[in-house]
Amino acid sequence: ELKVEQNPLFLSMQEGKNYTIYCNYSTTSDRLYWYRQDPGKSLESLFVLLSNGAVKQEGRLMASLDTKARLSTLHITAAVHDLSATYFCAVGGNQFYFGTGTSLTVIP
Amino acid sequence: SAVISQKPSRDICQRGTSLTIQCQVDSQVTMMFWYRQQPGQSLTLIATANQGSEATYESGFVIDKFPISRPNLTFSTLTVSNMSPEDSSIYLCSVEAESQELSAYTDTQYFGPGTRLTVL
Numbered sequence: 398e399l400k401v402e403q404n405p406l407f408l409s410m411q412e413g414k415n416y417t418i419y420c421n422y423s424t425t426s427d428r429l430y431w432y433r434q435d436p437g438k439s440l441e442s443l444f445v446l447l448s449n450g451a452v453k454q455e456g457r458l459m460a461s462l463d464t465k466a467r468l469s470t471l472h473i474t475a476a477v478h479d480l481s482a483t484y485f486c487a488v489g490g491n492q493f494y495f496g497t498g499t500s501l502t503v504i505p
Numbered sequence: 506s507a508v509i510s511q512k513p514s515r516d517i518c519q520r521g522t523s524l525t526i527q528c529q530v531d532s533q534v535t536m537m538f539w540y541r542q543q544p545g546q547s548l549t550l551i552a553t554a555n556q557g558s559e560a561t562y563e564s565g566f567v568i569d570k571f572p573i574s575r576p577n578l579t580f581s582t583l584t585v586s587n588m589s590p591e592d593s594s595i596y597l598c599s600v601e602a603e604s605q606e607l608s609a610y611t612d613t614q615y616f617g618p619g620t621r622l623t624v625l
Contacts, residue, residue: 430613439597440616493614495548
C-alpha cells in the first residue's frame with residue numbers, strides 16, 4: 398500500500414514569514430495533488446503536479462514535484478492570516494492516498 | 506470541474522440505527538468515491554462506486570457495514586449501518602473530473618461538502 402507522509406503536522410508561523418511543507422510518498426506515482434481544507438469545510442483543490450520537475454504557483458503558494466525523490470513541497474511565501482488552514486497532499490491516479498495533513502496557523 | 510452536493514450536511518444518530526448519505530453531482534461521472542475523515546485526521550477511502558457494478562471496498566471496510574448504491578452516473582448513496590460512536594466522523598463523496606489549467610486538461614478529484622455524523 399502506498400504511504401504518504403507530510404511534515405510538519407502542525408505549523409505555526411508569523412505573518413510575513415516563509416515556510417515549506419513536505420510530502421513524501423513510498424512508491425512511484427504519476428500524479429500529486431495539493432488540497433486545502435478550512436475548519437468545517439470540504440477540500441479545495443490547489444494544485445495538480447503531473448511530471449518530474451513540475452512547479453506551479455498561485456499567489457503565495459508554490460508547489461513542486463520531484464518524482465525521483467518521491468517528494469513534493471508546498472512553499473509559502475510571506476504568509477498571511479488567510480492562509481491558515483489544513484493542507485493535504487494526495488498521490489495516485491484513480492485511487493487517492495492522502496497525506497497526514499499539515500495544520501497551518503498564521504499568527505498576525 | 507464538478508459541483509457536488511451531499512445530504513444531510515450533518516446528523517446526530519442513536520447507536521444501532523442506520524443513516525443513508527446522498528451524493529449528487531452536476532455532471533455524469535464514471536467513478537465516485539466515498540471517504541471518511543475522523544476528527545483531526547486525514548481522509549481514508551472507504552470504497553469506489555462505479556455505475557452498474559458492485560462497489561470496491563478498501564481494506565477494513567465491508568459492504569454489510571457500508572452498503573453503497575450507484576443507480577446512475579450522477580448519484581450515489583452510502584449507508585452507515587448499525588452505527589456505534591466509533592462511526593462518528595465526516596463522510597465525503599468525491600468524483601474525478603477534468604479540470605482545465607492553462608491550456609491543459611487534467612483529471613482531479615472534487616469533493617462534496619461532507620456529512621458530519623455524530624453517533625450517541
